[in-house]
Amino acid sequence: MSLETGRPRIGVSSCLLGEKVRFDGGHKRDHFLTDTFGQFVDWVPVCPEVECGLPVPRESMHLAGDPESPRLVTTKTNEDMTARMKRWARGRLKELEKEELSGFVFKSRSPSSGMERVKVYGSSGMPRKVGVGIFARAFMDAFPLTPVEEEGRLHDANIRENFVERVFAMERLRKLVSRRASRRELVEFQASHKLQLMAHSPKLQKETGRLIARVAELKPRELYRQYAELFAEALRQRATLGKNANVLQHAMGYFRKDLTSDERQEAQELIESYRRGHIPLIVPVTMVSHYVRKYDTEYLRNQTYLEPHPLELKLRNHA
Numbered sequence: 253m254s255l256e257t258g259r260p261r262i263g264v265s266s267c268l269l270g271e272k273v274r275f276d277g278g279h280k281r282d283h284f285l286t287d288t289f290g291q292f293v294d295w296v297p298v299c300p301e302v303e304c305g306l307p308v309p310r311e312s313m314h315l316a317g318d319p320e321s322p323r324l325v326t327t328k329t330n331e332d333m334t335a336r337m338k339r340w341a342r343g344r345l346k347e348l349e350k351e352e353l354s355g356f357v358f359k360s361r362s363p364s365s366g367m368e369r370v371k372v373y374g375s376s377g378m379p380r381k382v383g384v385g386i387f388a389r390a391f392m393d394a395f396p397l398t399p400v401e402e403e404g405r406l407h408d409a410n411i412r413e414n415f416v417e418r419v420f421a422m423e424r425l426r427k428l429v430s431r432r433a434s435r436r437e438l439v440e441f442q443a444s445h446k447l448q449l450m451a452h453s454p455k456l457q458k459e460t461g462r463l464i465a466r467v468a469e470l471k472p473r474e475l476y477r478q479y480a481e482l483f484a485e486a487l488r489q490r491a492t493l494g495k496n497a498n499v500l501q502h503a504m505g506y507f508r509k510d511l512t513s514d515e516r517q518e519a520q521e522l523i524e525s526y527r528r529g530h531i532p533l534i535v536p537v538t539m540v541s542h543y544v545r546k547y548d549t550e551y552l553r554n555q556t557y558l559e560p561h562p563l564e565l566k567l568r569n570h571a
Contacts, residue, residue, distance in 0.1 A: 259294050260423040261351055263391075265359035266299035268403050273299040277309040282403045285357060289416065292562050296351050300364040300387040304340035306333075315363045316373045319382045324363055334386065337364060341390045348391070352430070353398055354423040355415070358388050360404035367392075367402045397422065397484040410490065413567040417560045418487045421448065424556070425483055429476050435467045438479065447557035449486050451499045456486035497527035503540050503552055510547050534568040 266273050270281035285295075302308060313333060315322035324333045358365045362385050370383035384392075392400060399418035406412045428441055442464045449457035460482045467475060500523045504516075511519070522539055525531045537558060544552045552558070561567060 259292060260354035260419055261296055262293045262419065263296045263298055263348060263351070263353045263356035265357065265362070265365045265403075266297040266302070267359055268357060269295060269297055271297065271299070273302045273308055275301070275308075275310050275312045280359060280403070282357075282406075284406065284412075285403065288565065292565070293354075293419070296348070296353060298344065298348075298365075298387075300337060300340065300344075300385075303344065304333075304337055313363050314373055314379070315370060315383045315386075319372045319380070322372050322383055322386075324386050337386045338390070341387050344387075345390060345394045349394075352426060353395070354426060355399040355401075355419040356391060356395075357406070358385065358400065358402050360402040362388075364388070367400060367405075397480055399484075399487075409567075409570040414487075414490055416565060416567055417448075418484075420561045421445070421487055421556070422484065425480060429480070432472070435472070435475070438475070439464055439467060442479075443551075444554045445483075445556050447499050447503065447555045448560055449483070450502070451491040451495050451557060453486040453489040454495070454498075456482055456489070460486065493527050493529055496533055497523050499557060500526070500536050500540060503555075503557075504543075506549050506552055507543050507547060510543070529571060532569050532571045534566075537568060 264285065265280075267278075267280045268282045268285055270279050270286060272279045274280065301310065301313075311326045311328055311331075313324055313326050316325050317323045322334075324337050325331060326333065358367045360366055361370055363370060363383075364385045364387045366383070366385040367388050368384060369381040370385055371379035371381055372383035373379045388400075391398075399415055399422055401411065401415040406415060425441070428437065433441075442460060446457065446461075449460060460479065463475075463479055463482060470478070504519050504523070508516075519536075519539060522531070522536050526533060526536050540552070541558050543549070544558070
């Protein structure tokens, strides 16, 4: 999180913030990023082309050759910019390591920053959408646990929710590790994230639990490394209607002795309506949260699942 604001720091392609850095002198401002998500994070803008010394405006570029190790060349003069871009990227990645980023939003289809399906031109002159931008590939290789997405994919409500949830979850873990938290604190961290992990991957939730059970056997550095890898992989798995419904059923089990038969029936019907896709997740989650407050259920009160990201983002309001 930012030292100034306490908010997660997220890398972003500069043009998505409205900066006029594209080859044609324009920008690609994304209003969700600037006007909505930007209220809760601090952006760290990056423009590979401008930062490696290219002017605005400039000749456009594309990827060419082997999709696994493409060259970055200008479209008209065929000037090879690959070495220049990679040299700049090595230095920039060292700087970004100090930023302690909790995520990165790349510009889709960009030969430097596209995360996937970037056009790569072969010897025939025909492009295939099989490439990864030069800088994006270097970033993902250097920071494999950092959540990344493209602005285009974030228009999908499910992808958007998953990305934002991962950003805040990994930020919580990063804070825990950076202050060299005790083994007991890691045990508490796992306990508070149990339902959230279960909603993404019941299998990996159990694996993280088994790892935590060995907390006294491993050296702290190795323990945190293994845990972070499992934690990140679990959250990469998409939470589904079925998995969320199962978590909600699990949570309602804590109120068996408190609710009337009518209240239990109503809760079951609400969860089933969600499972069938008839209502958004926020509806049954609000019900569970109400009972947590009413009956002061400490275990559930500490569960990040009930509020994994700011409610103002309304990421759970879609059916």
